[in-house]
Amino acid sequence: MTAPIRIYGPSFSTFVRSVMMACELKGLPYEVTTQVDGEAVDFHTPGHKAIHPYTKFPVLLTEKGPIPETVAILHYLENEYGGAKLYPTDPYAQAQVEAWSGISGIYVDFEIVRKVLLEFIFPKGENGTVRMDKVEAAVPGIENALSVVADQLADYPFICGYELTAADLILIPIIDYIEGNEVGKPLVAKHENVLNYIQTIRQQDFAKDILK
Ligand SMILES: N[C@@H](CCC(=O)N[C@@H](CS)C(=O)NCC(=O)O)C(=O)O
Missing domain, CATH: 1.20.1050.10 (Glutathione S-transferase Yfyf (Class Pi); Chain A, domain 2)
Structure with a gap:
């Protein structure tokens, strides 16, 4: 089974919810987490700044590295995975x-x-x-x-x-x-x-x- 998509941030955040819904639409298992590389990372700490320079969420935690910013994340999910299309080709x-x-x-x-x-x-x-x-x-x-x-x-x-x-x-x-x-x-x-x-x-x- 594929490892779940990891979304850093709180699930009450509007932008975290956007990414959660994208995963749902694409049929991708996901988890919303505050852990990075197995360690708890509190919001607005140096650990958070290491994955988002303005300490915002969501950040997608991928095997290649973190992806900050919702639009970038949605594009990544579209390009990397199948499932429902989020962007038209025209x-x-x-x-x-x-x-x-x-x-x-x-x-x-x-x-x-x-x-x-x-x-x-x-x-x-x-x-x-x-x-x-x-x-x-x-x-x-x-x-x-x-x-x-x-x-x-x-x-x-x-x-x-x-x-x-x-x-x-x-x-x-x-x-x-x-x-x-x-x-x-x-x-x-x-x-x-x-x-x-x-x-x-x-x-x-x-x-x-x-x-x-
Ligand atoms: N441009 C960012 C905005 C992200 C953003 O502002 N997220 C809010 C939560 S909905 C946040 O990180 N708030 C915490 C803060 O501003 O410190 C994106 O699209 O991901």
Whole structure:
């Protein structure tokens, strides 16, 4: 039996989840770990910096060495293994997937994960409370990000057309989290297609044990 794919990082991370879903889709056994070469490596330590210069996750731990950055990991899984295709072969269609991977992983992530969800996960207010003033100030950014996604899903079931791609894998965990958040839920509900998108995906085999 093939050795499981090893993903360094916590399983609550949106980007770790993207890689987990890719493994599920491709039928690859995988494990999410905080061990590197048999040793426990805590986050934001020199050991972490040795495999990601900015101490981010996920990092794919391969026999040839570590691979940091989600997009690089998804490409590696696509090129190294078979299973479900995450990237189209047509150059224009592939460029769209690259573009929407970037838009989702940089801009949507910034508006939704960095500015809002992290405040709920790691509250920085007095006595560990959520700074609701910061969250409320971030609502227009969430609304903008959701409108961008809703427009892109207006004519197709997935972010780049009729097929699920790597771009969806980056976006899905972000939408899943914000739809499950008390502030985000009513904002997502304003976009029926975004709500349908996430509700449908949550029931799929590749996602149902990973999301929520
Ligand atoms: N560009 C990176 C972003 C990775 C990233 O920001 N991951 C978050 C978790 S979702 C992280 O490492 N957070 C810990 C930190 O910023 O220290 C990628 O696509 O992999």
